[in-house]
Every structure is written in C-alpha cells, then in structure tokens.
Amino acid sequence: MSDNDFRLKGSVVTTVVLEVKTSNLDQIIKGLKDKIAQVPQFFDQAPLIIDISQIASSVTLDFFTALVDSCRGQGLAVIGWRTSQEAIPTWRLDYDLPMLPNANSRQINIKSEPTAPAQDPQVVVKTVIEEREVSQPTKVITKPVRSGQQIYASGDLVVLSQVSAGAEVLAEGNIHIYGALRGRALAGVKGDSSARIFCKNMEAELVAIAGNFMLSDALQKIIWKDAAQVLLVEDTLEIASL
Amino acid sequence: MAKIIVVTSGKGGVGKTTSSAAIGTGLALKGHKTVIIDFDVGLRNLDLIMGCERRVVYDFVNVINKEATLTQALIKDKRTKDLFILPASQTRDKDALTAEGVEAVLEELSKEFDYIVCDSPAGIEKGAQMALYFADVAIVTTNPEVSSVRDSDRILGILQSKSRRAEQGLPPIEEHLLLTRYNPERVSEGEMLSVEDVEEILAIPLLGVIPESDAVLKASNQGTPVILDDQAEAGQAYSDAVDRLLGEQRPLRFTDVQKKGFFKRLLGG
Numbered sequence: 001m002s003d004n005d006f007r008l009k010g011s012v013v014t015t016v017v018l019e020v021k022t023s024n025l026d027q028i029i030k031g032l033k034d035k036i037a038q039v040p041q042f043f044d045q046a047p048l049i050i051d052i053s054q055i056a057s058s059v060t061l062d063f064f065t066a067l068v069d070s071c072r073g074q075g076l077a078v079i080g081w082r083t084s085q086e087a088i089p090t091w092r093l094d095y096d097l098p099m100l101p102n103a104n105s106r107q108i109n110i111k112s113e114p115t116a117p118a119q120d121p122q123v124v125v126k127t128v129i130e131e132r133e134v135s136q137p138t139k140v141i142t143k144p145v146r147s148g149q150q151i152y153a154s155g156d157l158v159v160l161s162q163v164s165a166g167a168e169v170l171a172e173g174n175i176h177i178y179g180a181l182r183g184r185a186l187a188g189v190k191g192d193s194s195a196r197i198f199c200k201n202m203e204a205e206l207v208a209i210a211g212n213f214m215l216s217d218a219l220q221k222i223i224w225k226d227a228a229q230v231l232l233v234e235d236t237l238e239i240a241s242l
Numbered sequence: 243m244a245k246i247i248v249v250t251s252g253k254g255g256v257g258k259t260t261s262s263a264a265i266g267t268g269l270a271l272k273g274h275k276t277v278i279i280d281f282d283v284g285l286r287n288l289d290l291i292m293g294c295e296r297r298v299v300y301d302f303v304n305v306i307n308k309e310a311t312l313t314q315a316l317i318k319d320k321r322t323k324d325l326f327i328l329p330a331s332q333t334r335d336k337d338a339l340t341a342e343g344v345e346a347v348l349e350e351l352s353k354e355f356d357y358i359v360c361d362s363p364a365g366i367e368k369g370a371q372m373a374l375y376f377a378d379v380a381i382v383t384t385n386p387e388v389s390s391v392r393d394s395d396r397i398l399g400i401l402q403s404k405s406r407r408a409e410q411g412l413p414p415i416e417e418h419l420l421l422t423r424y425n426p427e428r429v430s431e432g433e434m435l436s437v438e439d440v441e442e443i444l445a446i447p448l449l450g451v452i453p454e455s456d457a458v459l460k461a462s463n464q465g466t467p468v469i470l471d472d473q474a475e476a477g478q479a480y481s482d483a484v485d486r487l488l489g490e491q492r493p494l495r496f497t498d499v500q501k502k503g504f505f506k507r508l509l510g511g
Contacts, residue, residue, distance in 0.1 A: 144445050146399030147392055148366075162445060164395045182443070 015047040015079065023058050029070045036074055048076040050098060056087030061094060113194065136172065139236065145169060145183065165205060174198070186213075187231075193232045198242065202228040212237050244352040246503075247359045247487075248377035251403075252393030255420040256385045260458060261290045261480075262361035264469040265381065268484030270325035271469070274356040277316065279347075280330035281373035282363035283338055289329045292319065293465020300418030303331035306343030312350055321470065336369035337348075366400055376406050379385050379416045379487075381449060385423045386435040391443050394419075398444065418449035420483060425454045426499045438496055449484030452476050453496040 012073035020028065036043045048071060052059050068078050080100040083089065092099060136155025145151055145159060147166030157171035162179035169175055169183065172190045188195030188210040195209055202223050205216050209232045219239060222228075227242035249262040256271060259282075266278035280288035281363035283303060291297040294317050301309035305328070312328075328347075331338065351358050380401050384394040401415050402408055408415075421440055428434040435443075437451055452458075457474030461467065468493035469484070471477040475496045482492040 143402065144398070146402065147395035149399045149403070164399075164443070166392060166396065167399075180442075 013047060015049050016043070016076070017049045017051050019023065019051045019054065020059075020067070021054050021057055023063060025063065025066055025070070028067065029074075032074055034070070041090065044075050045077050047079045049079060051083070052080040052081065053084035053102075056083045059083075059089060061089075061091040062192070064095065065092075089194075138173075139171075144179070148185070162201075171195070179209075184208075187230070193235075194233075197230040198228075200227050201225060202239070207237070207239075209237060244355045244358045245350060245366050245379060246352075246377050247357060247379045247381060248362055248374045249359060249365065249381045250362040250374055250384060250397050251383040251390070252366060252370075253385075253398040257452070257458075258364070258383050259287045259291050259361050259380065260468065261383050261420055261422060261452070261463060262359050263288065263467040264477075264480040265484055265487070266359040267319075267322050267325060267467040268469045268480060269357045269359070269487075270319070270322045272484065272488065273324065275324045276357040276359060276362060277326040277328055277351055277355050278359045279328040279351075280361050281339070281369055282361065282490055283330045283334065284335045284368060285363065286330040286332040288327060289317075290362050290465060291462055292327050292330075292467065295326055295465070298329045301329045301331040302347070303334045303338040305347055306340065315366050318420065321466075322422045332489065332503070336363070336367065336372075339369060339372045341372065341375065344372050345376060366396060370397075370487065371400065374405055374415075377401075377415050378407075379418065381418050381420050381487075382444070382446065383420045383422055384440060384444070386421060386425075386429065386437075386440055388435070388485060391435065391440055394444060398446065399474060412418070417446040418487070419444055419446045420449045420452065422452040423454045424451045424497065426497055430499050438493075448494075449486055450479055451494060451497050452479045452483070 001188050002221065006070065014169065022028065050071070052064070067086065071078050080098045083099045084100055085102070138156040138158055139153035141151055141157070141159045142161065144161040145163045145167040147164045150168045151157065151170070153171040153173070155171070155177045156173040157169055159169060159177045163169055163177055163183040163185065165182040167183035170186045170189050172192060174190065174195050175185050175187045175197045177185065177199035181199040181204045183204065184206040185197050185204060186208040187197045190209050193210040197207055197209065202219060203218060203225055207214050207230045209230060212232055212235060214237050222239040223241055229240050229242050231238050231240065249258050251258050262278055266276050278288060279302060280286055291296050297317050300315035302315065303428050304310040305312055315328055317327045317329065319327060348358060360373045360377065363369040366455065382394045382397060390479040398417060401417065405415055407413065417442065421437060424432055424437070429436045436482045438449065441448055453475045455474055455476040458468050458470050458476050461471055468474060469480040470476050479496055482495060485492050
C-alpha cells in the first residue's frame with residue numbers, strides 16, 4: 001500500500017445540537033417543525049447531534065428511536081447523540097447511532113464489566129520482546145595512527161596519540177584525539193549529525209560530520225594548531241575552540 | 243641470537259645504504275660480529291659503498307635458492323674485523339625474495355652473528371616488506387623535508403602492522419629516527435624542517451642527526467663507509483648514533499649553525 005492511497009486527518013465540522021428538555025415527543029416535534037419552517041434551507045440535511053443529558057434518566061430506547069426517526073423525517077441528518085458522563089443509558093450498545101463525547105472532553109469513559117479470563121490462569125504464555133538501544137563499545141588507540149593507516153570504530157573512537165598526515169580515522173560516533181590531528185577525521189559516518197570531533201591540536205587535512213566536510217584551507221582560517229572541537233549546527237560545520 | 247636491524251625509509255635517496263654501511267661498520271668496530279644484507283635485489287648498491295663490488299661471486303638470492311652456501315656468499319670486509327656483507331643479486335628482481343627463504347637465511351646468520359643489518363630498498367612493496375618483516379629494531383632514515391617525513395610515517399605504520407612481531411603479537415619493533423642530510427643553516431633560514439619538527443611529526447625517539455657533508459659523497463665514491471672518516475662531522479655523527487644504538491648517552495652534535503672563523507672561511511671548510 002502506498003502512502004498516496006488515502007490520508008487520515010482530524011477535522012472540525014459545525015453541527016446543530018438538539019438539547020432535549022422534555023420527554024414529550026409530540027411537543028418536541030412540533031417546536032422543531034416551527035423552527036425549521038423559519039429557515040428551511042439552513043436545516044435541510046443539516047448534521048444534528050441529539051443531546052439527552054438533561055433528561056437522561058427518563059429516556060428509553062423506544063423514545064429515543066422515535067425521536068431520531070422524527071428528526072430524520074424533518075430532513076435533518078442525525079449523526080450522533082450524547083449524554084452526561086454520569087447517566088449513560090444501559091441500552092447504549094443496542095442502538096447503532098454513535099455516542100459522541102461531550103463538548104469539552106475527547107473520550108468517553110465507560111466502566112466495563114470485568115470479563116472472566118478465557119484461559120487457565122495457571123498457564124501463562126508470554127512473549128516479551130524488549131527493544132533497547134545498545135551502545136557500541138568505544139575503540140581506544142594508544143599508538144600514533146600513521147600515514148596510510150585507516151581506523152574504523154562502530155561506536156566512539158579515542159586516539160591517545162596523534163593522527164598523522166595521510167592517515168584516516170572514521171567513527172559512527174564521536175572522535176577524540178589526544179594529540180595532533182594532521183590526517184582526516186570523519187565522525188558520524190552513518191549519519192549521526194550529533195557526533196563531534198575533539199582534538200588537542202587541529203592541523204587536519206579534512207574533518208567531516210555526517211558527510212559535511214571541511215578542508216584544511218578553511219580550517220586554517222578558523223582554528224589551527226590549537227585545541228578544537230567540530231560539531232554540526234543546522235547542517236553547517238562549526239569549529240569551536242576547547 | 244642476533245639482533246635484526248632494518249634500515250628503512252620509504253622514500254629513495256635519503257641515505258639508507260650509506261647509513262646501513264656506516265652503522266654496520268660502527269657495530270663491528272665496537273667488537274660485535276655484524277653482517278650487512280643488501281635487500282635491494284636488482285639495484286645492488288651496498289657492495290659499491292662498502293668497496294667490495296669486485297669480490298661478489300654469489301649473492302643473497304643464490305643462497306635463498308640454495309645455489310650457494312652462506313659461507314660462499316658472505317664477503318668479509320677487508321678493513322674492519324667482524325664485518326661481513328651479503329650482496330644482493332643485480333640480475334633478479336624482488337620476487338626472488340620469499341618469506342621462507344629470507345627466514346632461513348636470517349636464522350642461519352643468527353647463530354653466528356650479533357647483529358644483522360638489513361639494507362631495505364625504497365618503497366613499501368615486497369622488497370621493503372621482506373627487509374622489515376623479521377626485524378627487531380628499525381632505523382627510520384629521514385631527510386628533513388616533508389615528502390621524506392610523510393614516507394617515513396607510512397613505513398612506521400607498516401612496521402606496526404605488517405612485521406612478524408606485529409603479526410605474532412610479540413613486543414613491537416624498536417623504532418629509531420635517524421635524520422640524515424641535515425643542514426643547520428638551511429634550517430635556520432626556514433628551508434628545511436628542524437630536528438624538533440621531524441620529531442614532533444614522527445613521534446619516535448631520535449637516534450642521531452647526520453649533517454649534510456661532502457665527506458659522505460666522497461666516501462661513497464671511494465667505497466669506504468663514512469664512519470671510518472673520523473675527521474668528518476658525518477663520520478663522528480654516525481659514531482654517536484652507533485653508541486646510542488648500543489644504549490650509551492651521547493649529546494647531539496652538529497645541529498646548530500656554526501659561525502665560521504676567518505681561517506675556516508679562507509680555507510673553505
């Protein structure tokens with residue numbers, strides 16, 4: 001199924017609410033007829049909600065069915081009904097017109113009767129799938145990363161020495177270099193734009209975070225031969241001193 | 243067991259063979275039985291620097307291929323006691339060097355010698371890799387200029403990853419920096435990298451600084467290792483380097499600009 005087939009979205013429609021104050025059906029119908037006669041175009045097929053909250057305790061299914069039929073007979077389109085939270089009639093489920101929540105609440109709280117467990121409570125079969133983010137271990141390099149060498153870390157990368165010119169260090173997470181960075185450093189290579197590069201001495205050929213890179217020419221104008229961090233701010237690389 | 247020393251650099255023309263000859267001779271002068279092996283198969287040079295080119299009958303490849311014994315191929319140096327040379331083949335190429343063959347030769351030499359100095363060819367291909375694979379100690383020969391330093395850095399990476407010690411998880415190869423063709427005047431004028439610059443980039447201990455000197459060229463052309471020229475600064479600097487290699491402390495010499503006196507200028511010293 002493609003996303004283009006349909007779209008679900010919320011919408012607000014202006015409707016007419018018929019607040020019922022009496023259980024005298026004939027009186028209601030008569031009054032309603034008079035109202036409709038004044039502006040017939042307005043009421044023709046107008047969506048209507050019947051509110052019985054004021055007389056809820058005395059409303060029977062028969063009365064309600066007759067009321068809805070009468071309203072339809074007047075050319076109104078009854079789309080639902082509602083009542084007060086405290087007086088939900090027992091016949092609610094026997095009637096197929098939707099019961100709508102009151103104006104200020106978004107849901108109807110219905111006390112459900114406890115249902116008997118269908119299965120033997122002694123036998124409980126549970127499949128529990130826990131999903132959690134597993135952080136990749138940090139890779140620590142203690143020796144200089146020499147020209148021509150390439151180091152890849154699936155998590156964070158810590159280099160306790162220097163990264164020589166012509167060497168390349170890559171990490172899916174952050175890169176920390178406790179020495180001079182003269183080669184290339186690429187952090188967040190799988191797209192993590194929150195990854196950063198930290199180094200004690202910035203002399204890099206190239207730095208990159210999540211594919212956004214900067215070359216040494218540009219770096220020299222910002223911070224050079226000094227402690228620096230590289231981070232991504234709104235798709236732009238920023239070089240900040242440490 | 244002999245200590246296997248590789249003299250390597252990555253870049254060509256920086257003074258590997260000159261340094262191999264000088265350091266090998268220096269070790270022998272100190273009374274250690276030493277052999278220098280030329281790994282530059284196809285571009286044989288060590289025999290020229292050592293002045294024994296007319297005495298080459300069998301070579302390293304002949305020994306590997308068991309066409310000659312080690313005793314037949316080893317050339318005893320005429321000037322220095324306890325010094326031998328194993329020349330390379332000029333007619334073959336680097337593919338003639340097999341890991342098993344080289345290992346067998348080194349093992350046999352180990353029984354008899356204290357030091358085995360391997361003169362590596364330039365580059366990072368098979369010849370250079372064979373020369374460094376079995377090493378215990380590496381002398382990384384570097385000129386004070388950026389391309390040489392970059393190549394030395396590359397070789398240091400290979401020493402750490404593609405040597406026998408690295409592959410078998412043994413203690414790593416002992417690394418030493420030998421800075422050659424150093425000219426203090428050009429350094430002070432900013433035309434050359436300084437000792438400090440190179441040390442900072444390569445981050446390995448300094449074994450010695452050999453000043454740029456006419457004596458080196460002269461010694462090469464005469465087929466005499468420059469270390470035997472105790473009047474030359476380069477010869478003295480190599481002696482210091484050999485002492486440091488053997489664990490002695492020696493102050494660094496010939497790295498500062500010397501003010502030339504009147505007579506020195508007059509005599510062109």
